[in-house]
Amino acid sequence: MAVNHPFDDARAPRRRRDRWLQHEGLNFVLTNRVPRAALTHLVGWFSRIECEWLARLSIAVWRQFTELDLSDARETRFRSLHACFTRALKPGARTVDADARVLASPCDAIVGACGTVRDGQLFQAKGMPYTLDDLFAGSPLAAHYRDGTWATLRLTSAMYHRFHAPHDGRLEHVTYVSGEVFNVNPAALARIPRLFCRNERALLKTTIAGGHVVTLVPVAAILVASIRLHALDVRLHLKYRGPNEIACDVPFAKGDELGWFEHGSTILVFAPRGFTLAPGIAPGTRIRMGQALMRLP
Incomplete structure (x- = not known):
């Protein structure tokens, strides 16, 4: 019984x-x-x-x-x-992979769609494609990733919300794109076409050691819609009115804090052709800031 x-x-x-x-x-x-x-x-x-x-x-x-x-x-x-x-972590709470051949995850996250960009097209979920040109809002940055590698990193509301440098390098330019504030959870990604291309977002152009151009795209969402960067003395949010193109030249070391979301959302990571996903990186994988996300050519 x-x-x-x-x-x-x-x-x-x-x-x-x-x-x-x-x-x-x-x-x-x-x-x-x-x-x-x-x-x-x-x-x-x-x-x-x-x-x-x-x-x-x-x-x-x-x-x-x-x-x-x-x-x-x-x-x-x-x-x-x-x-x-927007809490900070205790010292030593995360270990950053020191291998110079590794592009580290910029944040704690659940890995979503990821893989190789095919002639400028990629997916937010099965059967839901979008294009680099649409996501990058016409920025010439998109040309770097026509056949590159990308990973979608989804931060849940309970996760640590700060994001960090994936490698040694420099932050060279920020493009702010105002937009919607749809949720970015799996239910929405499976139903709303081109969701990342419609939501508020920023394009963070970085050049890392070796001259590779790597771009992080923090995408805001409902209850979030606010992105802070240490390199800028402004808060990028729904009431921000420009400028949308912001030049900067800020050096960083691998693991340095770049900024934070004010609740939780998604970061898309784009690397040029030749980069590959690190072993074990696949949709549904949980990853912590500093762990291997991609490998350099």
Whole structure:
């Protein structure tokens, strides 16, 4: 005769809630068929309220819907929800692969679609193609990657939200592209054509050791729509009005912090032909900042 675990009754509501939240159709409606811009502005305002008890309450609610783990955070008490979203790590919490032949992951993430760009076309999900020219909004940068290698790195809301340099090099130019704030979760990627090309994003042109041009494309999303870069004294967000082309010349070492999202989203990494995905990198793989993402030619 089956015997119930003493905690089964306590866990049942959470399991039912998880099944409810994971239903793709419902998830899609709740996160995309809403006034996305207005909701994003509202959450942005709320998250910056500095009140420690409100932050604790908000984080407690947040934990009910995500696997939030603050064990590697430098601070564990936060004055605002925003401070928790953009938290720094304890020293030594991540190890950066020191091999000069390795392009390291710029962030903690779940790997999405990845592989070789085929004549300027790639995929956000099975059967959902988009083009480099569309994503890069006509930037000549796209020419570097016609037959290059790319990887989609999705940050969930519970993950560490800062991103770092994948190799030694220089940040040379930033292109800001204003746009929509659709969710970028798998349910949306499977339903909304050209989603990354429609959302707010930035193109970060870097030249790494060896002269290779590698571009990071942070893509904002609902409740996020805000990207900060240490190299720029501006916040790239829905109310930003330019300039859209920003020249810069900032050196960095592999693993240096480049900036952060203010909630969680996606970073697309583009490398020229000759780069290959590191062993084990495939859709669904979980990766941490500093681990091998690609190998140089």
